[in-house]
Amino acid sequence: MTTVMRGTTLLFLLIYMAIFAGPCAPRLHAQGTAFHNAPASAAAEKNPYDGQASAIAAGKTSYASHCAACHGVAAEGTGNVPPLAHGALQGVPDGAIFWYITKGGSENGMPSWAALPAEERWQLVTYIKSMSASATTSSRNQSR
Numbered sequence: 129m130t131t132v133m134r135g136t137t138l139l140f141l142l143i144y145m146a147i148f149a150g151p152c153a154p155r156l157h158a159q160g161t162a163f164h165n166a167p168a169s170a171a172a173e174k175n176p177y178d179g180q181a182s183a184i185a186a187g188k189t190s191y192a193s194h195c196a197a198c199h200g201v202a203a204e205g206t207g208n209v210p211p212l213a214h215g216a217l218q219g220v221p222d223g224a225i226f227w228y229i230t231k232g233g234s235e236n237g238m239p240s241w242a243a244l245p246a247e248e249r250w251q252l253v254t255y256i257k258s259m260s261a262s263a264t265t266s267s268r269n270q271s272r
């Protein structure tokens with residue numbers, strides 16, 4: 129009886145893994161397709177605060193209160209929540225990131241941030257983009 133039970137449990141475990149291992153695997157961006165299907169017009173929008181220190185600081189504050197819980201304090205990502213500080217996102221145009229933050233991806237667990245003022249959403253983009261620079265200059269082995 130016990131052996132049968134164990135076998136059944138193992139079978140269920142295997143089925144469970146087969147179903148969930150796929151969707152839980154790290155998601156990769158399909159190269160050559162627009163970022164989350166951002167419209168070209170949105171992607172072409174210029175960041176009014178590009179590289180500005182005050183916007184980076186404001187974005188950092190906003191990030192800590194709205195985004196860090198999911199994306200990680202250092203935007204390193206975790207589980208199915210993608211990193212923002214490094215990886216494919218750093219090559220995405222600011223306008224496309226702004227568009228995506230506004231819209232969200234509720235079917236995948238990313239909330240819409242349309243309720244935040246546009247200024248704050250651009251500041252978040254500015255902060256996110258500023259992280260790639262610090263990630264390459266500071267030691268990658270140090271997790272802060």
Ligand code: HEC
Nearest residue numbers: 194195198208209210217225229233236237238239241252
């Ligand atoms: C409740 C958890 C959660 C919160 C809070 C959250 N995110 Fe996300 N975010 C996600 C998930 C999950 C994804 C992946 C969605 C997908 O794969 O379609 C994501 C994706 C993203 C992406 C796209 C990354 C990529 O490489 O595709 C950006 C940019 C982003 N989030 C920015 C933000 C910002 C900025 C904030 C704060 C204003 C924020 N997120 C808050 C869960 C969250």
